[in-house]
Amino acid sequence: MTHRMAIAALSVIGFFISLYLWLWKVGFLGLLACGDGGCETVQLSEYADFLGVPVPFWGMVGYVVLLGVSLVGLQPRWVERREPTLLMALVSGVGVGFTAYLSYLEAAVIHAWCRWCIASAVIIALIFVMALAGMRATSRAPQPR
């Protein structure tokens, strides 16, 4: 149960980081608080869109899904079940893979680092670790019928 609560809290933080980057991308915010301009370089690169949609939007979608599943997983009907944790591990696993690819692009292709993207990468990695830990814990517990 604790891992689901932690995932929910991390998802909220991750969502707002993605929202911040997305709002800048769509022109709602004038300047990014980034320090060295790396965020702009990354956000303006040709890799900043995925399937025609800005990458931060996909981040928002992912974090909303994780938040939703974690909250459902806290409800009495689901709290003893493994499925929510399994789904969170799956979604965050995809997120970790995608983030790793984006980090590779930043390091090897774009040659610029976006600090907010790194923060998001850390959050999704933590969520993945929490989900794995939760899976391990729930696999020991007997499943309700």
Added chain:
Amino acid sequence: MAQSRNLKPFYLGLVVLAVAGAAGIWWARQSSRDAGPREVGPVPVSATAFEGYTLGSDSAPVEIIEYSNFACPWCAQFAILTKPDVRERLISAGMVRWVYRDFLLGGHDAGNLAHQAAACTGEQGLFWPMHDQLFYNQRRWMEGRRPGRTFRGYARDLGVNMDQYDDCMDEQRYLGRILATKEQALTMGIQSTPTFIIGGLMVAGAISYDSLRALVTRAMPAESQ
């Protein structure tokens, strides 16, 4: 049992996090508005540095320097939506002399090639028509497979001497100059595109015509107003 755990403090914590996040974004929006234009010192231009591509009269009372990138969507937005007004109402009216300077962005091979194509076209006096072509067709060439070929097509349509253009592109004749312009911009604290320097004020972002007009009025000598 787990169900008996009181989740109210947890939900309250989530709400606090959400409110903090929303407040952070609201603050970011307000501060980027309140920051407004930033004062900069005189724009340093060394004797050997490239001044930029110019439009308008040398005797215009206000000079605007634009640092821009052909692959940047806000630069294209500014070029398409705002610049026609600027050209007609400020530059043609003799109030403003416009200077365009390249600002390369990392990870944009096509964009960097576009700056070279514009420079090679500019060598034959056709920078501004090429500038328009590149911005108006930005999406097309950025999504295309062979941007170099697309740029060559634009150059041919504009009537440039293609042998000269091809030699220029093959030699990367202006790459050094373009990179030097960016280095100079970085020393001035420019971090993003488009950035404008209007009478000693640095303004980042695709500002509206009205904002730009207000800054021009502010920069204009009293006797010219």
